[in-house]
Amino acid sequence: MTFIRHIAAAVQQWWPQGCAVILGICAGLLYTALTERIYTAQAYVVVVANDQSTIDHTTNFAQAFTRIATQPGIMTEALRPNLPAKTVGQLQRAVRVSASPDAPLISLTASAPQAVQAAGQANAHAQALIAYAATHAADTGVRIASLSQAAPPEEPSGPDQLVNMGVGGAAGLLVGGLFYLVSPPRRRTDEGARDEPAARARERSRKRPVQA
Numbered sequence: 702m703t704f705i706r707h708i709a710a711a712v713q714q715w716w717p718q719g720c721a722v723i724l725g726i727c728a729g730l731l732y733t734a735l736t737e738r739i740y741t742a743q744a745y746v747v748v749v750a751n752d753q754s755t756i757d758h759t760t761n762f763a764q765a766f767t768r769i770a771t772q773p774g775i776m777t778e779a780l781r782p783n784l785p786a787k788t789v790g791q792l793q794r795a796v797r798v799s800a801s802p803d804a805p806l807i808s809l810t811a812s813a814p815q816a817v818q819a820a821g822q823a824n825a826h827a828q829a830l831i832a833y834a835a836t837h838a839a840d841t842g843v844r845i846a847s848l849s850q851a852a853p854p855e856e857p858s859g860p861d862q863l864v865n866m867g868v869g870g871a872a873g874l875l876v877g878g879l880f881y882l883v884s885p886p887r888r889r890t891d892e893g894a895r896d897e898p899a900a901r902a903r904e905r906s907r908k909r910p911v912q913a
Contacts, residue, residue, distance in 0.1 A: 742854055
């Protein structure tokens with residue numbers, strides 16, 4: 702019976718925190734269900750020298766092309782009527798460009814609500830960068846070639862259900878913790894009220910005269 706009373710007391714004390722965590726996890730699940738799926742595809746291009754240049758030379762140019770790959774002049778050429786990005790600003794938010802630190806390799810990543818659109822956008826951006834490099838090949842001595850075209854991904858890259866559940870649960874735990882911080886005075890008052898009859902009984906026993 703003592704064990705059962707301890708369990709009941711623990712449930713009575715901690716049920717707000719438990720409910721807050723469960724509600725947070727449910728909120729994360731609901732957010733995942735209502736958020737639009739995002740697909741991500743990657744295309745790869747490589748910088749090639751027109752002469753027998755060193756790999757460091759082409760790697761430096763890959764870094765340079767990466768820095769200018771999202772400029773409006775290049776992004777305008779990557780816009781397509783069948784793709785979701787209709788303006789340069791929308792396309793800049795939908796793509797990411799990165800270069801390998803030790804190879805003349807450039808990765809172009811695009812995100813879209815549909816897998817085919819993500820692959821199409823990544824390939825369009827790669828073609829725009831290839832065309833830009835070709836127009837400046839006489840001055841730079843390098844060109845860009847397609848290494849691997851983007852393929853439609855089979856699974857969405859977001860939203861992440863486990864991450865959203867974790868964030869929701871953590872938020873619920875925080876709310877429950879705040880509730881716990883503001884509630885102890887009331888609990889101590891309740892406990893004091895329950896212990897008051899026992900305290901009065903002990904006081905009367907001490908005042909009672911001892912019979913010979």
